[in-house]
Amino acid sequence: MKRTLLPLFIVILELTAGNFCFGSKKAAQKNLDKYSDLVMISQELLQAYHRSLPQDLLQKNIGLWLSKFDGDKNSKSILADIIIGENYLLNKEDKNNLNHALTHYERAWDKVEETDFKVTKATIKHQLGNILYRREEYVRGLEYLLRADWMMHHLDYKRFANLGTYFANLGYAYAYYFEDFENGKYYLELALKNGFANPALRYAAYNFIGLLYRQKGDIDSSHRYFAIALEGARQNGDSAGVGEIVGNIGLNYFMEKRYDLAAGMLQTNFRIALQNKNWTSAALSNIILTKMDVATGKMEFAGAKIVLTRSLIDSMRITGTNKALYLASYNMYLSYLDWAKWRNEKGLIIGVQDTLLMYKDSLYATRDLKTALKVQIDLIKENSDTQIQLLKSEEIRKVWVRNFIILVCVGLFVVLALYIYRLRLRSRQDQQKIADYLDKITEKNQLLKHYEHKIETEESKIQVTESSIPVTDLSTHLHFLQSTTIHTEEDWQQFREIFEKVYPGFFNEVSDKIPNVSPAELRFLALTKLGIPAKQMAQSLGIAMDSVRKLRYRLRKKIEQNLKMANEDFLNFNI
DSSP states (O other), rough: HHHHHHHHHHHHHHHTOOOSSSOOSOOOBBBBOOOEEEEHHHHHHHTTTTSSSOOOHHHHHHHHHHHBBBHHHHHHHHHHHHHHHHHHHHOOOOOOHHHHHHHHHHHHHHHHHTTOHHHHHHHHHHHHHHHHTTOOOOOHHHHHHHHHHHHHHOGGGGSSSHHHHHHHHHHHHHTTOOOOOHHHHHHHHHHHTOOOHHHHHHHHHHHHHHHHHTTOOOHHHHHHHHHHHHHHHTTTHHHHHHHHHHHHOOOOHHHTTTHHHHHHHHHHHHHHHHTTTTTHHHHHHHHHHHHHHTTOHHHHHHHHHHHHHHHHHHHHHHOOOOHHHHHHHHHHHHHHHHHHHTTTTTHHHHHHHHHHHHHHHHHHHHHHHHHHHHHHHHHHHHHHHHHHHHHHHHHHHHHHHHHHHHHHHHHHHHHHHHHHHHHHHHHHHHHHHHHHHHHHHHHHHHHHHHHHHHHHHHHHEEEEEESSSOHHHHHHHHHHHHHHHOSSHHHHHHHHHHHHHHHHHHHHHHHHHOOOHHHHHHHHHHHTTTOOHHHHHHHHHTOOHHHHHHHHHHHHHHHHHHTTTTOOOHHHHHO
């Protein structure tokens, strides 16, 4: 089974050449920035031609294309190198074109490496891997493809249009040379869950999974995937693709010994492959048809097919890989040996056997090398997986740091809000103090008016005699009494003298009716007689409001004890 699988892998490689990373249908975006995919842009610009352009026409088009984009000189230079590299990849008739494409892509990488075009870096790395793989530098090519996948994963796959193409190329790289069924199938199935710019790449992926199942010996699954691929190729009007897939189904029928069905399909593929100069696929179909002649005893037809196959293998040397060449040659010489034995030509038999052993040794050497290199690839993949895990850890750390910064900012905002609130609260308190002060001034003005009215009333009651004081002096004395403070004994004596002039005999009358009255109580009664409120009374006496209340309380007790038949006028002090 492995002997017949490899040429079909080559066919898939030819189908996907130059179509690795198609992007969205808008080819000409206006700006070239860090989110641009310059590889995708270049492929879309060339896609309309379906073939490589001559250098003079290409250079003319590059000038026109670059004029449509806004970007610095370096970004346009990178795009120009990528376009030239992609144009070389479209020409599959000469392996030297791979060398030219590699040169321009390496130039593009040198220019983009120091920029912030991270998306383009990943796609350039991917294309470098594809080119190296097609140059049969399988380990280095797969390593680049893995590193490109690592870069895309780090940036977020969502940034890359038509992600299915990248996964399909990676799956192909695992399966073709290294024959790694599990990794190849994993990436190809992952590719089918994502988009492709070129529908041919989607059914090519189904076709390739069919090849993998055939390699594992699961012909039923292989048939199922080939059927899906064939339907896609027919819907897309791809005659070359139809031929390839029909040939693969024919090979399945040959392996099942259903020769009648196999013959027609293999002949169809052979004819289409010759029309498209796909020498590898044509050689494979002709080799299987030769094996069918040998198996059915039609040896007379096998000889002509062997001659034709040798011619096709010579053509394969121009474009095919060494692995495909060795496998095709080995299978051809197996049929050639059967034909020589049928002819019973001993000299020819010996010569064919020697050549067959040479190709067998080449295949075994390739397989031994592949086994050794697979260990290296596993190490590369393990390193890439480790890098991805490290990136995830770094992303988690960044999330924690970001959340910490957010918490600090929120904390600072809360502190600032509280500070502003306190400032506003203090401002409101200051405003309230000012309002209270204004209220006190208003209250004092009202008290002054009240006192003035009371003074006028008292003045009207006083009978003017020879011993009476003049009205003007009485008004002056009352103003003094109402505004004075009684903090010292000297203050009290001065207050008492003036008070006696306004209210003669007041203190003697109080002392007679309340024998045990104290000096503090006398002062309280005098201020009460003047109608001074408790708050101002406290200020005048230099005591607290609580002391005023206690003084009033004690005085009431004394009045109750000493004046059982108290005079109503005397008691009317508002105490």
